Amino acid sequence: MEYILRNKIAEAVRSLYNKDVDLNLIQIQKTRKEFNGDYTLIVFPLIRCSKNTPEKTAEDIGNFLINNLPAISEFNVIKGFLNLKISDKWWADYFKDFCFLDDIFLPCRVAKPEIILVEYSSPNTNKPLHLGHIRNNLLGYSLYKILKSCGHNVIKTNIVNDRGIHICKSMLAWLKWGNGETPESSGMKGDHLVGKYYVLFENEYKKQVEALMKQGVDEETARQTAPIIIEAREMLVKWEAGDTKTVEIWKMMNSWVYQGFDETYRKLGVDFDKIYYESDTYKDGKELVLKALDNKIFYKKEDGSIWADLTADGLDHKVLLRSDGTAVYITQDIGTAVVRHNDYKFDKCIYVVGNEQNYHFQVLKAILKKMGFAWADGLIHYSYGMVELPEGKMKSREGTVVDADDLIEEMINTARDVSLELGKLDGYSEEEKNEIFRKVGLGALKYFILKIDPKKNMLFNPSESIDFDGNTGPFIQYTYARIRSVMRKAIQNKIDPDPELLQSAQPNAKEIELIKLIKKFSETVTESAVTYNPANIANYCYELAKEFNQYYHDYTILGEKDPVTRNFRLMLSDRIAFVLSEAMGLLGIEMPERM
RNA sequence: GGUCCUAUAGUUCAAUGGAUAGAACGGAGGUUUCCUAAACCUUAAAUCCAGGUUCGAUUCCUGGUAGGACUACCA
Numbered sequence: 032m033e034y035i036l037r038n039k040i041a042e043a044v045r046s047l048y049n050k051d052v053d054l055n056l057i058q059i060q061k062t063r064k065e066f067n068g069d070y071t072l073i074v075f076p077l078i079r080c081s082k083n084t085p086e087k088t089a090e091d092i093g094n095f096l097i098n099n100l101p102a103i104s105e106f107n108v109i110k111g112f113l114n115l116k117i118s119d120k121w122w123a124d125y126f127k128d129f130c131f132l133d134d135i136f137l138p139c140r141v142a143k144p145e146i147i148l149v150e151y152s153s154p155n156t157n158k159p160l161h162l163g164h165i166r167n168n169l170l171g172y173s174l175y176k177i178l179k180s181c182g183h184n185v186i187k188t189n190i191v192n193d194r195g196i197h198i199c200k201s202m203l204a205w206l207k208w209g210n211g212e213t214p215e216s217s218g219m220k221g222d223h224l225v226g227k228y229y230v231l232f233e234n235e236y237k238k239q240v241e242a243l244m245k246q247g248v249d250e251e252t253a254r255q256t257a258p259i260i261i262e263a264r265e266m267l268v269k270w271e272a273g274d275t276k277t278v279e280i281w282k283m284m285n286s287w288v289y290q291g292f293d294e295t296y297r298k299l300g301v302d303f304d305k306i307y308y309e310s311d312t313y314k315d316g317k318e319l320v321l322k323a324l325d326n327k328i329f330y331k332k333e334d335g336s337i338w339a340d341l342t343a344d345g346l347d348h349k350v351l352l353r354s355d356g357t358a359v360y361i362t363q364d365i366g367t368a369v370v371r372h373n374d375y376k377f378d379k380c381i382y383v384v385g386n387e388q389n390y391h392f393q394v395l396k397a398i399l400k401k402m403g404f405a406w407a408d409g410l411i412h413y414s415y416g417m418v419e420l421p422e423g424k425m426k427s428r429e430g431t432v433v434d435a436d437d438l439i440e441e442m443i444n445t446a447r448d449v450s451l452e453l454g455k456l457d458g459y460s461e462e463e464k465n466e467i468f469r470k471v472g473l474g475a476l477k478y479f480i481l482k483i484d485p486k487k488n489m490l491f492n493p494s495e496s497i498d499f500d501g502n503t504g505p506f507i508q509y510t511y512a513r514i515r516s517v518m519r520k521a522i523q524n525k526i527d528p529d530p531e532l533l534q535s536a537q538p539n540a541k542e543i544e545l546i547k548l549i550k551k552f553s554e555t556v557t558e559s560a561v562t563y564n565p566a567n568i569a570n571y572c573y574e575l576a577k578e579f580n581q582y583y584h585d586y587t588i589l590g591e592k593d594p595v596t597r598n599f600r601l602m603l604s605d606r607i608a609f610v611l612s613e614a615m616g617l618l619g620i621e622m623p624e625r626m
Numbered sequence: 627g628g629u630c631c632u633a634u635a636g637u638u639c640a641a642u643g644g645a646u647a648g649a650a651c652g653g654a655g656g657u658u659u660c661c662u663a664a665a666c667c668u669u670a671a672a673u674c675c676a677g678g679u680u681c682g683a684u685u686c687c688u689g690g691u692a693g694g695a696c697u698a699c700c701a
Binding site: 058060063064065066071073075078085109110111112155157192195196197334336345346347350352353354355357359360363385386387388389390391393414416417419423424449450453455471479482483484486487488489490492495498499500501502503505506508509510512513514516517520521558566570573574577580581583584585587588589590604625626 | 629630631632637638639640642643644645646648649650651657660661662663664665666667681682694695696697698699700701
């Protein structure tokens with residue numbers, strides 16, 4: 032519609048003022064609520080063509096449009112704004128067509144589908160997932176859903192940081208103080224058990240550093256020479272050398288962690304098509320670095336460490352291999368990127384990683400380009416903001432983390448409490464009830480996180496529980512459940528929706544508003560896919576649900592006497608429920624049939 | 627020190643350079659013989675400061691101020 036308008040307006044300018052106008056100067060936007068109209072043309076930029084006042088120009092264009100575009104039923108001019116009203120008939124017809132549209136994502140399809148890898152989650156195997164990971168997982172999964180809906184070929188991948196000094200820390204602590212404890216023997220979830228030993232290591236390490244500092248050693252040296260960190264480093268070298276016993280423990284402890292992660296992922300409702308392990312790709316990274324060293328792309332220092340000089344890119348020098356020959360974080364990322372490109376020949380690879388790593392990804396891209404990989408242009412760092420607590424950033428070492436499993440459980444429990452208090456689920460089985468509690472609890476959590484602009488830091492206050500009222504997931508789920516309830520009653524009363532009856536339906540003003548919002552769905556999805564912004568969809572869902580709740584309050588659906596109107600209202604409600612559930616689906620949020 | 631990000635009601639969040647800056651929570655008040663009151667309605671309350679560009683700035687630019695991130699042979 033906007034496209035048609037734009038062209039018609041260009042035509043108007045041509046015919047009225049005999050001038051060709053740059054399409055970019057034709058600014059069309061949705062008319063604001065306070066004014067009468069659907070689309071608004073901002074006339075200011077056009078007065079240089081008309082050489083007239085904004086009011087007169089608007090008047091002229093308005094008259095031209097009303098005579099040349101049947102969909103426009105009226106217009107009004109306020110200052111430099113030309114408000115155009117689309118006829119009710121046009122909207123009614125639009126809704127009719129929409130009812131016959133099986134795939135509501137059809138209008139969102141891109142002309143050229145791309146192969147897109149979305150990497151998200153990227154956990155370390157030394158501690159359980161926390162709220163930061165939840166934001167990451169939800170954003171990654173939602174991004175996958177959105178891009179896929181637009182017709183792209185999207186592959187969900189995960190890179191597991193399963194090697195490195197941090198893993199050795201947990202392993203070492205377990206060897207020292209674990210007494211052979213396992214998830215089975217302790218009854219602990221595997222990832223939590225391993226996390227426990229990571230904390231034990233850090234505590235001991237801290238103690239040793241403090242003890243050394245008391246003996247007069249400076250902090251930096253103390254950090255480097257504490258006996259336990261030396262042991263951990265030796266362990267890493269042994270691991271990289273393939274020492275049988277070390278590798279065995281590593282495998283065992285990692286398997287515990289994976290079981291724990293799988294459970295959390297399942298509860299969150301996210302999954303992956305392909306999982307990469309850094310223990311597999313770091314070697315590729317090392318080889319690539321060494322090869323590039325031969326080609327003089329990188330350089331070696333006297334101590335044997337290998338570096339990239341990125342000063343030409345406005346960045347610093349970056350170490351790629353330690354003097355002892357072991358790989359660092361970026362070495363693995365180089366390897367992983369190359370392996371991935373070989374596997375999928377992707378057009379884009381989107382890394383869902385927190386903004387604390389902005390510099391890291393700048394460096395990674397620069398290095399890959401320096402190595403001659405043109406496809407590195409397709410690497411996108413989807414940089415999202417941190418989740419902060421009232422007292423600041425979450426820090427695992429200081430125990431100020433919000434554990435993912437705990438939070439999920441808490442949300443479901445709150446949903447249960449709220450629901451039981453309202454007492455609307457009498458007569459349902461325990462199993463059905465639990466399913467509803469799960470959907471609502473997770474819906475509240477997911478919506479709470481996804482409605483916020485991804486690039487911004489967000490605040491989570493553990494002492495204030497996540498809302499279930501107002502602009503929340505449950506609000507939208509509730510709207511959906513209400514409609515489904517109406518639909519069930521309709522069927523009970525043998526009132527079947529009949530598309531044929533739509534022909535003569537005359538929507539009222541509120542219904543036109545709802546149809547306009549339905550139309551906004553595909554525009555919203557398209558925009559979210561371009562801007563990588565699920566929050567946009569969340570806000571849309573709220574807008575639609577809010578509008579419908581008002582409608583539901585003011586008008587009766589099944590109580591309507593006129594069969595044509597009743598049928599129209601029924602179909603409108605049904606369609607809105609469908610849009611809501613599809614839109615929330617893009618956020619990974621499930622809708623309960625009742626609540 | 628350098629680089630980057632952020633700053634909007636009491637609080638948490640919105641607003642392609644456009645009209646009277648929207649919501650929610652919290653506050654005050656109201657709606658239930660009527661399809662689910664997790665709803666609906668009314669009400670008070672905000673663009674960090676100073677410049678600049680523009681017909682027009684919360685939005686863009688510059689400089690402050692405040693907060694945060696990064697700047698490891700950690701990941």
